[in-house]
Amino acid sequence: MFRDPFILDPNKVVLCEVVDSNCVPYGNNQRSQCAKVMEAVREFQPWFGMEQEYTLFGLDGRPFGWPPLVGFPAIANCAVGIDKVYGRDICICHYKACLYAGVRICGTNAEALASQWEFQVGPCEGIEMGDDLWMARYILHRVCEDFGVVASLDPKPIEVDVGTAGCHANFSTKEMRSPGGLQYIKDAIRRLSKRHSQHLRVYDAHNGADNMSRLNSQLSTSSYNEFSTAIASRAVSVRIPGHVSRMGCGYFEDRRPAANCDPYTVTRALVETCLLETPGKDDDVQ
Known part of the structure; x- marks a missing residue:
């Protein structure tokens, strides 16, 4: 529940999950499953910024x-x-x-x-x-x-290559934010590297080909087909910001989600890969 910025207090704007007549999550309601996953990793104190x-x-x-x-x-x-x-x-x-x-x-x-x-x-x-x-x-x-x-929120708002639109996801846990956290960041990125195609399927659930055309290794984007990582680079799948590398702790940035991504599926996939599983190359992300 949020304060209503249009007709002001005491009115509220309420964000609701979509459910059917039996109160079962309906259609493209991804919040319900995301909430369960977030509850399972509460001890890690997962922080996000998009x-x-x-x-x-x-x-x-x-x-x-x-x-x-x-x-x-x-x-x-x-x-x-x-x-x-x-x-x-x-x-x-x-x-x-x-x-x-x-x-x-x-x-x-x-x-x-x-x-x-x-x-x-x-x-x-x-x-x-x-x-x-x-x-x-x-x-x-x-x-x-x-x-x-x-x-x-179209990932490729104009046909010609003059600009794309993303929704970069920044992620950290209490271990990553603590002194020496860079090792946890690198471990999470290694896990992500093994599930590149699976994550893109999740990130592309609603925009498919648009994100494929966006991630074309141009205009500060990475390749759709190959995972890449580096420090401070904009042309990679996942980057470690320069100041995080210098400090030795902080967060990493997943630059693959498109502007019209579902934040519930993106954050859930990051948590499942980085915190809940030991992924293999063929493991699936829900």
């Missing part, structure tokens, strides 16, 4: 704000200026609405395309990650209604 990228479009189907006679504005990460970014007021309104609601939003920035933005949610423990990200997405779409624009 980086949600999105692209703004007008009702005419064109990226919001793009001049009609311009093909593709220049790529400019974290840019400033009316000729380089479009929709900052939308981004800030969304950020303020999430803060009011109680969503654990912790940052925002302009992305590569002129009408593309990102917000970060976390750190959240266990099931809270999926709950807070779903609510942040809901609030984003509600805010966009007021501005007459559409927020797209």
Whole structure:
């Protein structure tokens, strides 16, 4: 339950699971199983942070704000200026609405395309990650209604190779965050390397070919077919941030999830692989 940022206190916005008439989880409700897995690993204190990228479009189907006679504005990460970014007021309104609601939003920035933005949610423990990200997405779409624009979570929002949209997942446990935690981070990455294709099947449950076209080893993405890891690199499947390597503890970043991923399936898969099993190359992820 969250504070309603649109009609204000004492009203609430409630996130509900979808169940059938017998109260059995229904359809694409992935929260129920995720909650069970998170309860099983509570002692590890799993923390997550997810980086949600999105692209703004007008009702005419064109990226919001793009001049009609311009093909593709220049790529400019974290840019400033009316000729380089479009929709900052939308981004800030969304950020303020999430803060009011109680969503654990912790940052925002302009992305590569002129009408593309990102917000970060976390750190959240266990099931809270999926709950807070779903609510942040809901609030984003509600805010966009007021501005007459559409927020797209399409991993490949524009056909040509000028930008993609991901939802990078940062993950840690209390051991990883403690002094000497780098060894636990490396062990988790080794486990992930053995289940690359299985994780992509989970991450692709709702977007399949779109994420395959996104992960093409270009534009700061890794290969869809091969697992890779490195320190501070953006062109790998899973990276160890530079400051984590220097400190010897912290978290790792799984850069494979697409913008329209289901956070419940992503966080559940990370926990199952890194904490609950000793995976073999052919083991399956639920």
